[in-house]
Amino acid sequence: MKLAEIIVDVPTMQTDKPYTYMIPKDLENQISVGSRVAVPFGRGARKVQGIIVSIVEKFSLPDNFKLKEISKVMDLNAVLNDELLKLSKWLAQTTYSFRINCIDTMLPSAMHVKYKRVVNLIDDNINDAEILQLFKKSKSIDFDDIDSDKHLVNKLMQLKKNNQVSLEYLVNDKAISKKELFIEKNITDEQIKDIIPKLRKNSTNQLRLLKVLLDEKSLNIKQTELTKKYKISNSTINTAIKNQWITKKQVEIYRNPYKRPVTRNYPLKLNDDQFVAVNTVAKSVKKHENKVFLLEGVTGSGKTEVYLQTIQKALVDGRNALMLVPEISLTPQIVNRVKGRFGELVAVLHSGLSKGERYDEWRRIHEGKAQVVVGARSAIFAPLQNIGVIIMDEEHDPSYKQDDNPRYQTREVAKWRAKYNNCPVILGSATPSLESRARASKHVYDLIKLPHRINNQKLPAVSIVDMREELANSGQEDFSAPLINAIKQRILNNEQVVLMLNRRGFSSFVMCRDCGFVLKCPNCDISLTLHMDTFSMKCHYCGHEEAIPKICANCRSRKIRYYGTGTQKAQKELLKLIPEAKVLRMDVDTTRKKGAHEKLLRRFGNHEANILLGTQMIAKGLDFPDVTLVGVLNADTSLDLPDFRASERTFQLLTQVSGRAGRAEKSGQVYIQTFNPDNYAIQLAKSQNYEQFYVKEMGIRHSMNYPPYYFTIKITANGNQEQQVASKILEISRYLKARLNSNAIFLGPSPSSIAKIKNQYYYQIIIKYKNEPKMHECLEFILNYYQKDAQKGLYVNIDSEPLSFM
DNA sequence: AGCACGCCGACT
DNA sequence: GTCGGCGTGCTC
Numbered sequence: 001m002k003l004a005e006i007i008v009d010v011p012t013m014q015t016d017k018p019y020t021y022m023i024p025k026d027l028e029n030q031i032s033v034g035s036r037v038a039v040p041f042g043r044g045a046r047k048v049q050g051i052i053v054s055i056v057e058k059f060s061l062p063d064n065f066k067l068k069e070i071s072k073v074m075d076l077n078a079v080l081n082d083e084l085l086k087l088s089k090w091l092a093q094t095t096y097s098f099r100i101n102c103i104d105t106m107l108p109s110a111m112h113v114k115y116k117r118v119v120n121l122i123d124d125n126i127n128d129a130e131i132l133q134l135f136k137k138s139k140s141i142d143f144d145d146i147d148s149d150k151h152l153v154n155k156l157m158q159l160k161k162n163n164q165v166s167l168e169y170l171v172n173d174k175a176i177s178k179k180e181l182f183i184e185k186n187i188t189d190e191q192i193k194d195i196i197p198k199l200r201k202n203s204t205n206q207l208r209l210l211k212v213l214l215d216e217k218s219l220n221i222k223q224t225e226l227t228k229k230y231k232i233s234n235s236t237i238n239t240a241i242k243n244q245w246i247t248k249k250q251v252e253i254y255r256n257p258y259k260r261p262v263t264r265n266y267p268l269k270l271n272d273d274q275f276v277a278v279n280t281v282a283k284s285v286k287k288h289e290n291k292v293f294l295l296e297g298v299t300g301s302g303k304t305e306v307y308l309q310t311i312q313k314a315l316v317d318g319r320n321a322l323m324l325v326p327e328i329s330l331t332p333q334i335v336n337r338v339k340g341r342f343g344e345l346v347a348v349l350h351s352g353l354s355k356g357e358r359y360d361e362w363r364r365i366h367e368g369k370a371q372v373v374v375g376a377r378s379a380i381f382a383p384l385q386n387i388g389v390i391i392m393d394e395e396h397d398p399s400y401k402q403d404d405n406p407r408y409q410t411r412e413v414a415k416w417r418a419k420y421n422n423c424p425v426i427l428g429s430a431t432p433s434l435e436s437r438a439r440a441s442k443h444v445y446d447l448i449k450l451p452h453r454i455n456n457q458k459l460p461a462v463s464i465v466d467m468r469e470e471l472a473n474s475g476q477e478d479f480s481a482p483l484i485n486a487i488k489q490r491i492l493n494n495e496q497v498v499l500m501l502n503r504r505g506f507s508s509f510v511m512c513r514d515c516g517f518v519l520k521c522p523n524c525d526i527s528l529t530l531h532m533d534t535f536s537m538k539c540h541y542c543g544h545e546e547a548i549p550k551i552c553a554n555c556r557s558r559k560i561r562y563y564g565t566g567t568q569k570a571q572k573e574l575l576k577l578i579p580e581a582k583v584l585r586m587d588v589d590t591t592r593k594k595g596a597h598e599k600l601l602r603r604f605g606n607h608e609a610n611i612l613l614g615t616q617m618i619a620k621g622l623d624f625p626d627v628t629l630v631g632v633l634n635a636d637t638s639l640d641l642p643d644f645r646a647s648e649r650t651f652q653l654l655t656q657v658s659g660r661a662g663r664a665e666k667s668g669q670v671y672i673q674t675f676n677p678d679n680y681a682i683q684l685a686k687s688q689n690y691e692q693f694y695v696k697e698m699g700i701r702h703s704m705n706y707p708p709y710y711f712t713i714k715i716t717a718n719g720n721q722e723q724q725v726a727s728k729i730l731e732i733s734r735y736l737k738a739r740l741n742s743n744a745i746f747l748g749p750s751p752s753s754i755a756k757i758k759n760q761y762y763y764q765i766i767i768k769y770k771n772e773p774k775m776h777e778c779l780e781f782i783l784n785y786y787q788k789d790a791q792k793g794l795y796v797n798i799d800s801e802p803l804s805f806m
Numbered sequence: 807a808g809c810a811c812g813c814c815g816a817c818t
Numbered sequence: 819g820t821c822g823g824c825g826t827g828c829t830c
Binding site for chain 2: 009011012015042046115791
């Protein structure tokens with residue numbers, strides 16, 4: 001008897017292990033390791049989904065243990081291969097999360113099953129009026145419809161005990177592939193030619209249909225094509241089916257997320273630096289060498305071309321390629337370039353696709369129909385086999401770290417897969433993360449530099465505008481005189497401007513001038529932001545929305561003022577200062593709709609506006625030849641965050657956004673407005689000297705005991721009872737302090753910097769450490785120990801190498 | 807998660 | 819006495 005070890009879809013600490021099931025004889029050849037199945041789980045008739053992680057002959061349970069059988073198979077083919085199963089195990093261990101959650105992250109969301117509980121009536125002779133009413137229409141009802149009615153549930157449970165009703169569990173697969181009706185020819189062209197003369201004179205429609213069939217070379221024709229293009233009615237088709245000339249057939253088709261045709265592009269001539277880069281990596285690809293390359297190239301140095309030609313080399317060697325970009329929907333330009341280069345071989349995975357589209361792209365990869373995968377963070381789990389190279393563009397980007405379970409860093413997963421596939425990884429960036437750059441210094445990674453812009457284009461000239469002076473001189477705090485003049489100049493020249501303001505909405509908060517009262521979200525510990533388009537106050541954390549106050553809720557004063565500038569207010573002010581400006585605003589609020597992002601960028605590319613004003617989402621990857629001016633309205637927003645990576649973030653952001661200027665023939669100019677003109681991150685962004693920034697910042701990290709000199713762990717507790725949360729985190733802190741080395745540094749326990757989100761209180765500890773062999777074991781103990789509290793709504797989360805300490 | 811079991815208080 | 823509230827423990 002063959003047995004299957006199965007991870008069940010019940011994400012708790014206690015069930016985070018394989019369970020053994022018997023494989024029924026009739027399912028034996030439909031099942032393999034990596035298959036999704038439905039299994040009975042628990043005492044009742046409950047069924048859950050599971051993934052087979054291994055098939056064994058014997059098991060280690062007591063001899064008299066009665067095993068259950070697998071109920072049904074969900075897929076014909078395994079959904080996870082050996083590599084991804086192993087990866088899920090490693091991921092669960094290193095991110096302190098449940099294996100089933102890791103598996104879920106790897107699969108497209110369309111594969112997450114829906115559970116349905118159904119109550120079936122067995123005994124017709126029930127004379128309870130309420131029950132009769134319930135089953136009046138149908139013999140089975142959806143349990144969820146009556147779940148909230150305690151009285152009814154109890155009654156039904158009683159009936160269940162007497163075998164008068166039964167509870168049935170359905171595991172429904174949502175992963176429905178898209179099908180289209182096709183008409184298939186059943187007869188040859190010769191037969192058609194025979195039939196035509198024998199047709200009755202009045203069967204004109206049949207004659208038309210047959211002629212179409214003769215004209216169409218392929219055996220299958222879309223039914224919609226027959227009806228729309230050839231105006232052949234459904235009844236005509238049905239008659240032909242009766243005559244057995246054709247048959248209807250459902251054919252699975254792939255949804256194509258990129259309906260817009262992409263223009264074909266061809267390899268560009270490489271400059272010397274690029275040539276060396278491509279060849280160095282290609283050598284590793286060929287030798288199946290597991291190496292990590294850090295490609296440090298200034299903005300505009302042609303990194304994308306290096307990626308594309310490296311992928312080309314991998315394909316020539318018969319291997320596949322995986323390319324990751326940050327939040328891909330933000331950079332349609334890159335996707336189009338890859339699609340334009342490799343055409344049908346490319347599959348794209350990102351959050352901008354619908355569930356169905358994602359599922360189809362995933363299946364194309366799974367079935368080996370795609371050889372190049374481009375995608376955002378989760379695309380690192382694409383079921384691509386025989387990977388020859390993994391590329392991570394903008395490797396420093398914070399979106400590569402997932403901020404809920406499993407809290408993985410894509411870079412680490414990429415390295416794991418590269419090792420499994422014996423292939424190199426390219427980490428590319430103009431401003432590498434300090435972690436990566438430090439590893440390159442220690443020769444853990446191979447450093448490749450692209451120090452020049454392509455065509456020897458000069459880097460844009462960067463000027464810093466001291467806003468303290470501007471404020472004192474003119475009272476202007478959002479737009480300085482030099483920036484306004486420069487913008488006017490570009491508009492006259494018919495050139496374009498990119499303005500970045502890292503704050504959406506209208507004002508950042510609303511304060512009463514009499515008593516200092518700031519309106520806060522009732523669910524979160526955060527002030528509400530004013531939005532002028534909806535005339536409301538919004539919470540950016542939970543989405544809470546309320547009316548704009550006219551009088552102070554605290555002191556009834558009418559002196560309410562708006563502080564801080566968001567993109568909405570900036571747009572309004574800009575139009576006041578430069579009435580002839582045509583401004584496109586790009587932030588979360590204007591890009592929420594699917595495809596809105598791409599549309600905005602296309603409009604900008606078509607010169608429908610001369611100014612693109614947006615939050616940091618405009619800093620990434622935009623490449624418009626007529627943009628010659630970039631303005632950063634307030635460089636301090638990211639600098640003032642109480643986080644040790646604030647300088648790094650600011651430097652990266654400023655460098656990236658500066659790189660948007662002067663990418664073609666025209667040279668670029670950048671203005672950075674700041675209240676901290678002497679800050680080193682801003683000064684070094686001005687000179688665009690990454691290496692110097694790296695050295696300076698490393699010095700600070702060293703003296704302050706921060707990464708990459710120390711490892712870090714963040715432990716968070718949350719729940720709706722603040723007291724409980726606080727005492728829990730204190731307990732955890734004491735437990736760890738007693739067990740770790742004395743040189744481990746504890747920050748906290750303390751309330752998280754946003755201490756309350758959606759009515760949940762958050763407390764945290766951060767631990768900085770160098771070498772803690774016991775750490776992993778201790779943390780596993782904590783998770784195990786506190787899982788009992790999860791039922792009471794008290795949760796403990798562990799984030800290994802958190803991006804932020806906030 | 808979701809279900810059963812078991813222990814306690816408040817109802818016909 | 820028993821119904822139903824919730825705390826606890828287990829699921830191959």
